[in-house]
Structure formats: C-alpha cells, structure tokens
Amino acid sequence: MSMPKTIKVAVNGEISFGSKLNAKQLMTLASYLPQDAELELTTFQQLYLEVEEDKWKIIKKELELVGFHCYPVGNYVKSLRTCNFCKGSEEEGMPVAKEINRRIAGIPVPFTLKPTYTGCPIGCGEPMVSDIGVMKMKDNYNLYIGGKSKGHDAEVGKLVGEKLPPEELYARIEKMVHYYSVNGKKREPFHKFISRVGLEDFLENTSTSLS
Numbered sequence: 001m002s003m004p005k006t007i008k009v010a011v012n013g014e015i016s017f018g019s020k021l022n023a024k025q026l027m028t029l030a031s032y033l034p035q036d037a038e039l040e041l042t043t044f045q046q047l048y049l050e051v052e053e054d055k056w057k058i059i060k061k062e063l064e065l066v067g068f069h070c071y072p073v074g075n076y077v078k079s080l081r082t083c084n085f086c087k088g089s090e091e092e093g094m095p096v097a098k099e100i101n102r103r104i105a106g107i108p109v110p111f112t113l114k115p116t117y118t119g120c121p122i123g124c125g126e127p128m129v130s131d132i133g134v135m136k137m138k139d140n141y142n143l144y145i146g147g148k149s150k151g152h153d154a155e156v157g158k159l160v161g162e163k164l165p166p167e168e169l170y171a172r173i174e175k176m177v178h179y180y181s182v183n184g185k186k187r188e189p190f191h192k193f194i195s196r197v198g199l200e201d202f203l204e205n206t207s208t209s210l211s
C-alpha cells in the first residue's frame, strides 16, 4: 500500500509579545500529528510540520480556530519575524507589524525572503541584516533592504526609507516584494537581485505615489 502524500507547512501563533504558544494550541497541534512525528522549530519563529496533503485543508481550519497562522514552506515570503515588543504593543507598533505580515507573508518569490520588524532602535529583531527590515523610530518607521545575515560575505542592509508613516511603509514593501516576485530569476536571493538590478533602479521601479 502506498504511503499518503505529505506536505511541509509552517505554523506559528499571532504576532505578539514574544513567540508564545498556549497549551490549547499545543494540544490541538499534537492531536493532528502521529505519535512519532517531529516538529522543527526554525530560527524564524515558525514550527515546521509534515501533514497528509489531502487532510491539510481540514487541519488548517482547526489550527486557525485556536489562533495558529499557517504559511507555505519554500520560496515564499516568510512570516514577519519580530522583536518581543518589550515596551508595549501600541508604543512599539505591533498593529503595524501585523499589517505588514498580513500583506506579504506567503507571497511566492524566486527565493525565500525573510522580513523582520523591531519596535525600537535597540533592534532586537535584527532588521539591519534582513532581506527587508523595519525599525520603529518614535512615531514612524525606517526601512532597510538587502541585508544578509549568513556567510563570510554577510552584509548590513541599506536604509532606503527614513521616518516613513505606516501607509507609505506598507506601499513600499508591497511594491518591492511584487517587483522581486515578477522580475527575480529562479532561486535568486533578494540581495543578489537588488545588486543585479542596481539599488537606484530598484528604488525607482518600486517607488509609490506616496513616496
């Protein structure tokens, strides 16, 4: 008898104070996994699990009912990795982080794109070394792109937007992701794509009416 086809999916709780899960979520998750199943905890605040493909729709619904967010694994925009919002939700812009995540997480791109968010200039969310990094600066937001955290050629991202209001921040990020999604070569990482296109041209092609 052939084994049922499985797929890898990523789940996490909602963007919150730290990447926490509650007991109900853990029990729900466990109820859909075979006893010997393994869960992989990634550095990007996601849990990877393998589920039977034809059961995924139903399982997803049940997981969402207890507050899980589900994302595809592979060449997609990952869910936004955030800092722990230690000074408070409003003060550190949690609603803005949720909105960024809602707009871009799960969009197919040439190579996995990792966006991060940090609620103040202390920068616990490491936005400077991310593909797309957002740093809250008092009431507005700085936007960094093209950072690279791994390898001997690790790089700090470029500041491409200073003290942006939320609507402009959303519009710029969405446009950048869509431009990369359409124009990037297969398996071309975001920072390489920006180098190939040239930062100036990239910014010109991703400017918005709000810029």
Ligand code: SF4
Binding pocket: 083, 084, 085, 086, 087, 092, 118, 119, 120, 121, 122, 123, 124, 125
């Ligand atoms: S970046 Fe700022 S708000 Fe976020 S956890 Fe660090 S110190 Fe707290």
